[in-house]
Amino acid sequence: MLLLPLLLAIEFGESDADLVRRLQRRDPRAMAELYDRYGRLVYTLILRVVRDGGIAEDLVQETFLRVWNRVQGFDADRGGLGPWLLAVARNRAIDYLRSAAGRMRNAVELPETDHPALFADMEKELLNSDRVRRVRIALEKLSENQRAVIELAYFEGLSQAEMADRMHQPLGTVKTWVRTALKSLRDELGTAVPA
Amino acid sequence: MTCDELRDSYEIYALGIADEPESSEIRAHLDRDCPTCVPGVRGARELTTLIGAVAPLAEPPARLRKRVLAIAGGQKSSLWNWSPVWAAVAAGALIAAIVFNTRAQRASAELAQASAELQRVQSESAAQTRELARLNEAFAILNQPDAKQVVFGGGAPQPPRGRVFLDPTRGVLLVASNLPPAPAGKIYEMWVIPKGGKPVPAGLFQSAADGTALHVLTGPVDVAGTAAVAVTVEVAAGATVPNLPPVFAAAL
Numbered sequence: 001m002l003l004l005p006l007l008l009a010i011e012f013g014e015s016d017a018d019l020v021r022r023l024q025r026r027d028p029r030a031m032a033e034l035y036d037r038y039g040r041l042v043y044t045l046i047l048r049v050v051r052d053g054g055i056a057e058d059l060v061q062e063t064f065l066r067v068w069n070r071v072q073g074f075d076a077d078r079g080g081l082g083p084w085l086l087a088v089a090r091n092r093a094i095d096y097l098r099s100a101a102g103r104m105r106n107a108v109e110l111p112e113t114d115h116p117a118l119f120a121d122m123e124k125e126l127l128n129s130d131r132v133r134r135v136r137i138a139l140e141k142l143s144e145n146q147r148a149v150i151e152l153a154y155f156e157g158l159s160q161a162e163m164a165d166r167m168h169q170p171l172g173t174v175k176t177w178v179r180t181a182l183k184s185l186r187d188e189l190g191t192a193v194p195a
Numbered sequence: 196m197t198c199d200e201l202r203d204s205y206e207i208y209a210l211g212i213a214d215e216p217e218s219s220e221i222r223a224h225l226d227r228d229c230p231t232c233v234p235g236v237r238g239a240r241e242l243t244t245l246i247g248a249v250a251p252l253a254e255p256p257a258r259l260r261k262r263v264l265a266i267a268g269g270q271k272s273s274l275w276n277w278s279p280v281w282a283a284v285a286a287g288a289l290i291a292a293i294v295f296n297t298r299a300q301r302a303s304a305e306l307a308q309a310s311a312e313l314q315r316v317q318s319e320s321a322a323q324t325r326e327l328a329r330l331n332e333a334f335a336i337l338n339q340p341d342a343k344q345v346v347f348g349g350g351a352p353q354p355p356r357g358r359v360f361l362d363p364t365r366g367v368l369l370v371a372s373n374l375p376p377a378p379a380g381k382i383y384e385m386w387v388i389p390k391g392g393k394p395v396p397a398g399l400f401q402s403a404a405d406g407t408a409l410h411v412l413t414g415p416v417d418v419a420g421t422a423a424v425a426v427t428v429e430v431a432a433g434a435t436v437p438n439l440p441p442v443f444a445a446a447l
Binding site for chain 2: 026028030032035036040041043047051052053058061064065068082083086090098132135136139150152153154156157158159160162165166178179182183
């Protein structure tokens with residue numbers, strides 16, 4: 001139900017590529033549309049990582065500021081805006097988490113603008129509840145340990161070595177869980193790796 | 196490494212946790228627009244992006260929209276909204292580029308440097324804003340007439356000591372001293388322990404070099420139903436259940 005306004009915005013609004021071009025022209029209304037389209041997703045993701053509403057608000061603002069400052073270098077014809085925005089949001093949140101914990105910043109390597117072609121144009125899929133539901137079901141099918149490593153990697157930015165330390169498991173075991181989990185998700189979602 | 200050898204590492208790379216040499220190898224393939232690895236990593240990133248979208252949607256406060264829109268409103272013309280210092284730097288570089296045409300590339304580099312510096316200043320400003328917001332939350336709890344106050348560590352010279360304030364609508368404020376910074380790779384985690392229930396994570400914090408600490412958990416708290424507020428040392432990313440005995444606990 002919460003997704004309905006987002007879906008309507010996507011179905012009847014302009015494309016992400018048009019929105020990027022307006023952002024590059026420094027159109028303030030484009031920023032409003034960007035926030036209305038993805039703000040809730042960005043806030044949800046950051047809140048899931050930092051688990052503090054006040055900090056999440058600050059990091060959402062930082063995320064949109066970063067996108068606003070860097071959008072000139074984003075090639076809308078080669079990459080999707082939503083996935084890029086979420087990648088920036090995840091980077092900000094995990095960077096904060098690492099900083100707050102005294103861990104090395106930028107340990108998670110997520111290219112943000114250097115390869116725009118890596119951010120598939122998937123605005124409808126991103127906001128498509130059926131697609132998201134399939135991911136959720138696929139995650140639930142994983143074993144507890146497999147799901148744990150995916151969540152630790154995605155939402156807490158832990159390296160495989162840090163996960164092994166946290167879970168008191170050999171590194172090799174953790175690596176096997178990560179690979180098996182990702183393969184299962186890929187198979188469930190039919191995300192084909194090109195032959 | 197060949198694309199075939201890298202294929203199984205696309206998702207791990209997209210998650211940001213690929214080891215070497217796979218990480219560098221994939222990056223090198225991407226840098227040369229490898230026709231196999233670019234779509235491969237794009238598909239992997241699609242998968243990992245969807246993982247981020249599975250959390251139940253949370254509703255951001257209405258004020259957040261205004262804060263975000265202020266970014267664009269405040270930078271309608273980015274040059275004129277820079278601080279005078281940076282505007283002067285930019286203007287100087289611009290004039291240099293026009294007058295000394297052959298030095299245009301150098302002027303461009305200076306502009307980029309100025310822009311990077313501006314971004315650093317903005318980042319510092321955001322951090323200060325965050326700290327100010329945290330202090331405001333702390334004062335808000337302190338100002339609540341109904342806030343319950345608990346003293347811990349009193350009478351003992353060395354152990355951590357301080358006060359915990361709990362307000363049913365504002366949250367929990369912890370003020371501590373004699374609390375040395377947690378060791379490298381570790382962090383302090385606060386727990387709210389309900390009567391007859393399991394400890395609930397209440398946020399991560401680090402103490403200052405002088406042993407003082409201030410931590411705020413914002414949001415409603417069931418003060419009457421709370422038995423204690425405790426702090427443990429946990430691994431750097433925090434934990435969902437306490438793994439060590441508390442460093443201190445404030446019983447209500």
